[in-house]
Each structure stands twice: as structure tokens, then as C-alpha cells.
Amino acid sequence: MNTSVRPPKFEVAVVGGGIAGLLCAFVLSKNTSIEVHVYEAAHQLSEVGAGIGIFSRVWKIIEELGLAESLLPLANNEAALTFHMRKSDSTEGLSFHDMNDLGINSVLRCVERAWINLPGTIMTFHRAELQQAILKWLPSSCKVHLLKRLTSVDEPDSMDLPVSLHFADGTTATCDLLIGADGIKSEVRMSMYRSRAAKARSQGKEEVADIWMRYLRPVWTGSVAYRGMVTKEQLMSLNRGSEPAVCKRPMMYCGSLRHVVGYPISNGNIVDIVAFTTDTDLEGAPFDAPLVSVVSNEEFVSKFQGFEQEVQDLLRFVDKPTRWAIHTVTPLPSFVSKRIALLGDAAHAMAPHQGAGASQAVEDTYILTSLLTHPLCTQETLPFALEIYDRIRRPLANAVLEGSRRAGFLFDFNLPGLREDDIMQKGADGTLRPSMEVLRQVGQTMDTIQEWIWKRAVQKDRECAITMLEECCSRGSLRVD
Numbered sequence: 001m002n003t004s005v006r007p008p009k010f011e012v013a014v015v016g017g018g019i020a021g022l023l024c025a026f027v028l029s030k031n032t033s034i035e036v037h038v039y040e041a042a043h044q045l046s047e048v049g050a051g052i053g054i055f056s057r058v059w060k061i062i063e064e065l066g067l068a069e070s071l072l073p074l075a076n077n078e079a080a081l082t083f084h085m086r087k088s089d090s091t092e093g094l095s096f097h098d099m100n101d102l103g104i105n106s107v108l109r110c111v112e113r114a115w116i117n118l119p120g121t122i123m124t125f126h127r128a129e130l131q132q133a134i135l136k137w138l139p140s141s142c143k144v145h146l147l148k149r150l151t152s153v154d155e156p157d158s159m160d161l162p163v164s165l166h167f168a169d170g171t172t173a174t175c176d177l178l179i180g181a182d183g184i185k186s187e188v189r190m191s192m193y194r195s196r197a198a199k200a201r202s203q204g205k206e207e208v209a210d211i212w213m214r215y216l217r218p219v220w221t222g223s224v225a226y227r228g229m230v231t232k233e234q235l236m237s238l239n240r241g242s243e244p245a246v247c248k249r250p251m252m253y254c255g256s257l258r259h260v261v262g263y264p265i266s267n268g269n270i271v272d273i274v275a276f277t278t279d280t281d282l283e284g285a286p287f288d289a290p291l292v293s294v295v296s297n298e299e300f301v302s303k304f305q306g307f308e309q310e311v312q313d314l315l316r317f318v319d320k321p322t323r324w325a326i327h328t329v330t331p332l333p334s335f336v337s338k339r340i341a342l343l344g345d346a347a348h349a350m351a352p353h354q355g356a357g358a359s360q361a362v363e364d365t366y367i368l369t370s371l372l373t374h375p376l377c378t379q380e381t382l383p384f385a386l387e388i389y390d391r392i393r394r395p396l397a398n399a400v401l402e403g404s405r406r407a408g409f410l411f412d413f414n415l416p417g418l419r420e421d422d423i424m425q426k427g428a429d430g431t432l433r434p435s436m437e438v439l440r441q442v443g444q445t446m447d448t449i450q451e452w453i454w455k456r457a458v459q460k461d462r463e464c465a466i467t468m469l470e471e472c473c474s475r476g477s478l479r480v481d
């Protein structure tokens with residue numbers, strides 16, 4: 001009797017072993033009819049930086065994927081998980097808003113884990129712990145190839161020929177579907193848009209080619225972020241009589257063109273710090289220094305001179321802070337071609353001011369893998385699935401990208417009507433004081449920017465994507481209404 005094993009319905013190459021690539025590889029590998037290879041440039045899979053926030057809307061995906069139980073112990077689940085905003089750029093700080101509180105946070109804090117299901121809350125993780133957990137779940141059928149830096153991609157027009165991947169070590173690989181999860185400087189994105197530009201040029205459309213070329217490289221926002229960690233023990237050693245607020249909940253310390261974010265990770269034993277300075281005139285300018293560098297604590301602390309004591313206490317213990325030039329991807333007109341899909345930062349690297357990059361990467365993975373693992377998705381219908389992924393995910397991801405830019409301006413008191421000059425108002429005695437009225441508007445504007453978090457569940461988007469795939473397949477046409 002012939003017991004030959006059926007060949008996989010398609011072979012997938014995932015380029016990049018960050019959170020997006022690994023999670024995608026994990027979900028696809030669960031489907032035995034899909035063969036998955038991960039190609040990673042580094043010699044080992046590791047994460048740079050400390051904290052990462054996951055919105056509760058994304059936690060529902062984690063639950064659906066069956067990963068919640070193993071991840072929950074890694075989350076900082078003791079804290080009240082909405083950001084508390086303060087105006088902090090003077091010796092006397094001033095509390096003015098709880099972000100996304102929706103008026104229920106204080107009640108539900110008393111009920112164990114009830115906050116997990118609240119739309120405005122976030123769970124915070126240590127990046128490396130999260131990545132290592134995903135790595136552990138990868139089945140042995142998923143092959144991870146390290147030291148494979150992708151240098152170019154060939155996507156033939158004919159669907160009968162495979163996509164070819166070329167690596168820096170001179171080797172090549174082929175696949176039916178290429179998923180570019182290779183981060184902000186994505187070679188997959190560059191190859192995709194370079195080839196569009198080349199095609200336009202070959203048709204004499206120079207202007208169109210120039211437009212495609214704009215999407216290749218990320219652009220500097222004019223901001224730098226200083227990152228580091230302190231332990232709760234260090235903060236407690238200051239003996240100010242009580243546990244600092246930031247050990248218990250995420251804090252947003254706002255100031256004119258500078259702001260500091262702190263939130264507890266590793267069950268509240270560590271506080272992750274990201275502190276930003278911005279020169280808006282430099283948005284879009286080239287950044288002429290290494291994108292990431294280690295700086296001295298003195299340089300770091302000097303940037304936030306004049307901030308309230310609570311912030312000074314946080315910054316003084318940060319050992320070897322790193323400075324990151326914050327770049328973003330120009331919102332793309334497409335995340336896909338016929339057999340290539342961009343995922344995570346490769347598709348929509350955004351400023352980290354909503355802490356939404358990783359959550360958006362998980363949402364991409366959820367929609368894309370739901371389509372790819374659907375029984376109707378085959379080699380032939382793959383272009384439908386990718387087109388639908390693009391139609392469903394791109395509008396939201398690009399809107400979150402733009403919202404993150406605005407959020408940065410807001411925390412820096414740098415939006416029209418909400419600038420430092422608008423906030424500081426003369427009292428009856430002639431002294432300048434912050435206006436609570438204007439600060440409340442700052443808080444409300446932030447809640448409006450983040451409405452996407454609770455307005456539409458990502459599960460609805462998934463349902464919509466599956467319906468579109470079924471309709472496309474029954475019509476046999478690529479038209480996606």
C-alpha cells in the first residue's frame with residue numbers, strides 16, 4: 001500500500017526571528033500542511049531592550065493561540081495597567097490624567113485579573129523573556145537558520161516559479177511565500193519596492209519609480225530615546241518612605257519637547273525607562289551618528305534637568321543607558337505583492353509613543369496566519385489571501401503609526417493649542433501656573449488618539465478577512481470589495 005506523505009500545500013520562508021517572525025512561524029508550524037523556515041541574520045535569537053507592552057485586545061489573541069497560561073507568569077500583573085500622566089518638567093510635578101482609564105480601572109483593580117479583559121489596559125513584559133517563551137513553543141518541524149542575512153529577493157512573475165532568497169554568505173533558498181519580518185530596515189521591503197521602481201523605470205515612468213523608492217528606507221523622527229532599567233531595590237534604597245509610583249503602575253512624565261516613560265516589568269522588580277528628547281526641525285533629516293549607542297549616565301541625566309524629583313530619582317541609577325535614534329517607516333501603500341507579505345516593523349515601524357509596535361505585529365500575525373491556514377488558501381489562492389491581509393491590516397496599522405507620531409507630540413506638549421505656552425497661564429497674582437483645563441485637554445486628546453484600541457476588536461477583522469477569502473475563492477476573482 002502506498003503510504004506516501006502528502007507534500008505541504010506551500011513552503012513559507014519567514015525572514016527575521018524577532019517577536020513578529022517567531023510568533024508567525026509558531027502559528028504556521030502548527031498547521032502540518034505548511035512547511036516553515038525561519039532565516040535570521042544574527043548568530044542567536046535575542047532581544048535588545050527591556051520592556052514591551054501588550055494591549056489587552058492583543059492578549060485575547062494570545063489566549064486564542066493557547067499561549068496565555070505560559071505567558072501570564074511573565075507579565076507584570078500586579079500593577080494598575082493604564083498610564084498615569086504628570087506634567088513633570090518643573091520641581092513641582094502635577095498629576096493630570098489616567099490614560100484610557102474608561103472610568104473603571106480603580107474598581108477592577110480589586111478583582112483579580114479582571115483588568116486583563118479591559119480594553120484600555122496593557123500588560124508589560126520583559127522582551128527577552130517573551131521572545132524566549134515563543135522560541136520554546138516552536139515545534140521541531142520549524143527549521144530556524146541562524147547567520148542568514150538576506151541580501152536580495154527574486155519574485156518571478158510566473159506563479160509556477162518559486163521566490164528566491166539570497167543571503168550574505170552566498171547561499172540561496174526558495175519558497176512559495178516569503179514573509180518579511182525583518183524589522184525596520186527590512187531587506188524584504190527594500191527588495192519589494194526596488195523591484196516596483198525598476199519595473200516603473202523599464203516602462204519609462206521615472207516619477208512613479210521615484211515614488212516607490214521613497215518607501216525603501218526608514219526616516220528619522222527628530223527624536224532620540226534613552227533606554228535603561230532600574231531595580232525596585234535601588235529606588236527603595238532612596239528611603240523616601242514609600243514605594244515610588246512607577247513600581248506600581250506605568251507613568252508618563254510629560255514636559256516641553258522631552259518626556260520620560262517608566263513602567264514596571266518582571267513582576268514589579270524592575271522599572272523600564274524610555275526617555276525622549278525631540279527637535280521637530282530635524283524630522284526627516286539624516287541622522288549622522290550610530291542609530292544605537294551607549295551614553296554616560298551624566299549625559300542622560302543632563303537632558304532632563306529641571307524635571308521633578310520623582311524623575312531624577314529614576315534616572316540617576318540607570319547604568320549605561322542606550323540612545324536610540326527613533327526612525328519610522330513611511331506609511332506604505334501596500335504590505336504585499338503576489339507572494340510576499342510584510343509583517344511587524346518591516347511593514348509599519350512606528351514611533352514607540354503608544355507602545356503599540358509589538359501589539360501591531362501580533363495583530364498582523366493573527367490576520368495573516370488565519371488566512372494562510374484556512375483550508376481554502378492554496379498555492380493558487382495565495383495572492384487573494386495576501387491582498388486581503390493588506391486590505392484588512394494596512395489601514396489600521398498605518399493609522400496607529402500616524403497616531404504614535406501625534407502621541408509623541410502630545411507628551412512633549414507640542415500640538416496646536418496644547419503647547420507649553422498654552423498650558424502655562426498667569427494667575428491673579430501674576431505668576432505662571434499650569435492650567436488644569438488645558439492639561440485635561442491633553443489627556444482627552446490622548447484618549448482620542450487611542451480609541452482604536454477599544455473601538456473595534458481584532459477578532460471582527462479576522463471574521464471579515466475570512467469572509468472575504470471565502471467570497472474571493474467562490475468568485476475566483478481577485479476583486480476584494
Ligand SMILES: Cc1cc2nc3c(=O)[nH]c(=O)nc-3n(C[C@H](O)[C@H](O)[C@H](O)COP(=O)(O)OP(=O)(O)OC[C@H]3O[C@@H](n4cnc5c(N)ncnc54)[C@H](O)[C@@H]3O)c2cc1C
Nearest residue numbers: 016018019020041053150182183344345352355357358359
Ligand atoms: C525605544 C523603543 C521602545 C519600544 N517600546 C515598545 C512597547 O512598549 N510596546 C510595543 O509593542 N512596542 C514597542 N516598541 C516597538 C517594538 O520593539 C517593535 O515594534 C517590535 O519589536 C517589532 O518586532 P519585529 O519582530 O517586527 O522586528 P524586530 O524585533 O526588529 O526583529 C527583526 C528581526 O529580523 C532580523 N533581521 C533584520 N534584517 C535581517 C536580514 N536582512 N536578514 C535576516 N534577518 C534579519 C533581526 O536580526 C531581528 O531579529 C519599541 C521600540 C523602540 C525603538
